[in-house]
Amino acid sequence: MAERFDVGVVGAGYVGLVTGACMAHIGHTVTCVDKNEGRIENLKRGKLPIYEPQLGEMIARNRKRIRFSTELHPLVREADIVFIAVDTPPGDDGAADLSNVAAVARGIGRSLSEVERERPLIVVNKSTVPVGSGDYVSMLIQEGAEEGPNGEVSYRVVSNPEFLREGSAVYDSLFPDRIVLGAEDREALHTMRELYRPIIEQSFATELDPRPTVAVPFVTTDLASAEMIKYAANAFLATKISFANEIANICERVGADVKSVTAGIGLDHRIGPRFLDAGIGWGGSCFPKDVRALMATAREHEYEPAILAAAVSVNERQRRLVITKLQRDLHTLKGKRVALLGLSFKPNTDDLREAPSLSIARILESRGARVVGYDPVAGKRAAALMPEMKVVFDPYEALKGANAAVLVTEWEELRNLDLERAATLMARPRLLVDGRNAIEPAAARAAGLIYQGFGRE
Known part of the structure; x- marks a missing residue:
């Protein structure tokens, strides 16, 4: 039987809510924390800040295992694992703005210095962060701890990038193509594997179909490589769409039909049919x-x-x-x-x-x-x-x-x-x-x- 964990999620936005709801669905106890008091009050009443198919129903079905709060300190005291799932908007130069991540990391450090824990807290970067952010978060947790009464704190930082598609995020969380974990500590990776065991083995109850027929791939690597996997995946998919649009623009000039062209090249298993739809192009948050x-x-x-x-x-x-x-x-x-x-x-x-x-x-x-x-x-x-x-x-x-x-x-x-x-x-x-x-x-x-x-x- 899979082990059950107390899970914290900081950030009750798109990634945080989906992560929290799905963790509760597979049996863990979840607390979602957000500094936006209005958002938390709405969530307590069952009102979601986003539109995402099946998310509201999943939260309602698992209400006994998921709660919402604005308080970080109790979360750090009680949780086995804390996901950081706050926004990382682009700055003027395109680089990710990590100020929200930094604030959470320092807050975790301060709270850790004020509590006694039997085991190290596992802090998981779920936000999309640049390569090197795992070390940055670790530094900020330590800085936050030094502001509190006890500078010696025990924690482990893990990178766990998300690969969710808006509009099918619940499905993607429960039936992922792969789960990627990056960490320098083997015990932390083992704990994360236990956290995800119901998804890896597809042993949880579900009304959603189709369920994978084989175990979900569980990829473990170092922090930097896990962070790069997320960026490389999205950059490749965006490039694939732009390639299809480049071909479409040539098709218009030579009298070919891009629908036929992309259908033909998509049959090559090295290319595949997905993300070859020509048109206006890509947008969104990712x-x-x-x-x-x-x-x-x-x-x-x-x-x-x-x-x-x-x-x-x-x-x-x-x-x-x-x-x-x-x-x-x-x-x-x-x-x-x-x-x-x-x-x-x-x-x-x-x-x-x-x-x-x-x-x-x-x-x-x-x-x-x-x-x-x-x-x-x-x-x-x-x-x-x-x-x-x-x-x-x-x-x-x-x-x-x-x-x-x-x-x-x-x-x-x-x-x-x-x-x-x-x-x-x-x-x-x-x-x-x-x-x-x-x-x-x-x-x-x-x-x-x-x-x-x-x-x-």
Whole structure:
């Protein structure tokens, strides 16, 4: 039988809440701590600060094993393992801002100096942090301890990067491709393996399918390598998308269909079919931030990451291509009404961080267009971020009187739009720019729309 642990999670945001809920689901006792009192009070009432499928239900089902607090000190006194899961936003130079991580690490150190523990506290970096942050956190814990009554404290620092996809984060936590741990202490790695044993062995009860048929790979390495694995994975996926977009732009010029091309190359097991969808490009809280942070790390060591720089350049160009495609048929954007369909950076989330919709809307507004946005989940957040953009809560209302529409986020309901109804509601020239290549060109044209995709005729 797997050992049960008292687990602390500092940071009740996206990663922290998912981590805490899933730890409780596999049998551990969890306390989630956040300095935002309003957020904690809402969580106690069952109100989540984010939209993430299945997360609310999982917290409700495991309510006896998960609690919420603003107090760090009791957590340090009682927990066997503490995850640091706070935000690490990019600075002006792209490097990760570790001020939130630093504050938590010092706080852990101060609290450790005031309590008596039988075993070392295992402090786990779950936040995405640059290479070398494990040693940095260890230094800050010690600095914090020296501010307290007892400078001699016992702890171990572990790196445990997350690989969660927004919109399927609960599934990714319970059925991961791999679990990566970095530490210099073997006992700490053994404890972390016991923590994750129900997931590694897939021995927990679940209503989610499909469950892996083999044990989840458990990768152990040193701190720096674990930290690099996270950045390298996201940088590779972002580069793969930018590569698909580069091919799409060539396809448009030579008369090829990028859908057929990527389907053909994706059958090569060395390449694979995922992350080869051409279109507007990548956004969100991870890819842009992590690629910039990795580039900043490289430049800090006097190395210019040319491939990563090219991936970023291609991605920025894809968003500008939307404007080019609109101007091709609208000629001028002044006085034109443009509907943006989908505002979150991807389906099944309300996250607007680095969302293509917002940068596209700002360019359109600056050029005199009237922008109307629709999203089934992120509409209210988008309206707060861009009050100059009219946000409606029905896709067909957004399309009414629009000269053009841009499919920005491929929500299922937008993939399945009634195209004939859309054409009837729109004003000439009835242009549809398919930013995700999610709609069949022939069907759109048959409905009376001018169709423009990416890398397609």
